[in-house]
Amino acid sequence: MKIALVGYGKMGHMIEKCAKDAGHEVVATIDVMAKDATNIVPAGDGKAVADAVKNSGAEGVIEFSHPTAVLGNLNALIPLGLPVVVGTTGWAKSEDEIAELCKKTCGTAMRSSNFSIGVNMFYKIVEEAAKIMAEYSDYDVAVWEAHHNQKADSPSGTALEVARRIMLGNKSKTQMVFDAFHEKPKANELHVSSTRVGFVPGTHTVFFDSPADEIELTHRARSREGFAKGAVVALEKLAAKIASGELEKGRLYGMSDLF
Ligand SMILES: NC(=O)c1ccc[n+]([C@@H]2O[C@H](COP(=O)([O-])OP(=O)(O)OC[C@H]3O[C@@H](n4cnc5c(N)ncnc54)[C@H](O)[C@@H]3O)[C@@H](O)[C@H]2O)c1
Incomplete structure (x- = not known):
């Protein structure tokens, strides 16, 4: 699967390793400052994040950025229609709003505060x-x-x-x-x-x-690897279940819907 990573910090790097180990291709790493990212975007510019994902040809997105950035990113990413796995924490109060956005745009996302x-x-x-x-x-x-x-x-x-x-x-x-x-x-x-x-x-x-x-x-937790592996498996499962019709588009899912 071609995967775009939004947020290329400690988790982004670990997820890249786990995704490659599982045979996936990481086609974009998008961050506001990480010098080794493929795309550096201005802070707060969700459209730039979504454009970078679109241009990369990604088939799915994994978002591990910052509590202050995640909502802007999701508002731009979900309408792309790709499966989006969200690991960033600190936005529980806005879940209803994001679920509504999924419904309105027929986008699909899955979030968990802990993928282990x-x-x-x-x-x-x-x-x-x-x-x-x-x-x-x-x-x-x-x-x-x-x-x-x-x-x-x-x-x-x-x-x-x-x-x-x-x-x-x-x-x-x-x-x-x-x-x-x-x-x-x-x-x-x-x-x-x-x-x-x-x-x-x-x-x-x-x-x-x-x-x-x-x-x-x-x-x-002994390391971040358990979270990173779980996020990659979550994206695999989300994409497969959408493709097979087991899960429908237009929803915000949680861990219990996939595992
Ligand atoms: N759900 C889980 O299982 C799980 C596990 C570990 C960490 N987390 C959460 O994941 C998030 C990231 O954790 P981390 O340890 O990688 O943090 P980190 O600080 O190492 O990395 C975050 C990266 O996001 C980048 N960033 C900031 N704003 C951005 C934006 N608008 N667009 C793109 N990138 C942006 C930063 O520049 C940084 O490189 C945190 O919210 C953390 O709590 C979740």
Whole structure:
């Protein structure tokens, strides 16, 4: 498959390697500043990004750029009609708007805040654990995550999804609170805290805490490779399912639609 990469930073480079290893051709690497990209575009110019993709002859796009850039890029990329896989985080509040754009332009996109298979299994384990622990009122629950100090958004998209799964399993938690909120948490509040330090690729921990003991569930990414491989597989699957008619165009899909 001919693939265009939008955003050629740490993830873009890793995805290029994984895509080539899987037998794909990377026909364009598009960035606002990366000197080794095939196309350097002005920041905030979604049209320039879309033109570069169109001129490359790409059959699919993988977007890993920046939370401040992703919406401009998607608004220009989705109307091209190619399958677009989005890994950039920090735009969860605009998902409805992008789903609407897919519908209006008959474009197809797929997003996940975490493409690693391990994390997607972790979501299921956490949801089930939250359900089991919710029966025992002695146990409180909280989420903590750590990432490298270059990460722009906080909490991570993965931590938000972990928290959402806890709230699905434990109906007494109805609201998330983040970082320093300078008061005692109320019983219905789920505390989600973040640390930014050094080079951590991504660690997420759920604590179930009682007066007698504590249960800790942790997912620790060892490298970015798991995310990059997952994004390439997601594009392969999205393109194949659209071609076979199993998935229809004009929708914004998630991990559970593909795997
Ligand atoms: N979904 C996942 O599994 C997953 C995994 C890791 C990282 N991420 C997310 O992916 C994003 C990128 O992460 P990274 O570690 O590669 O960051 P990075 O800072 O190394 O790279 C981002 C690149 O995007 C470029 N960029 C900025 N604005 C752009 C624009 N308008 N058009 C094109 N390129 C632009 C930057 O110049 C930079 O080279 C972040 O939002 C991060 O949280 C997601």
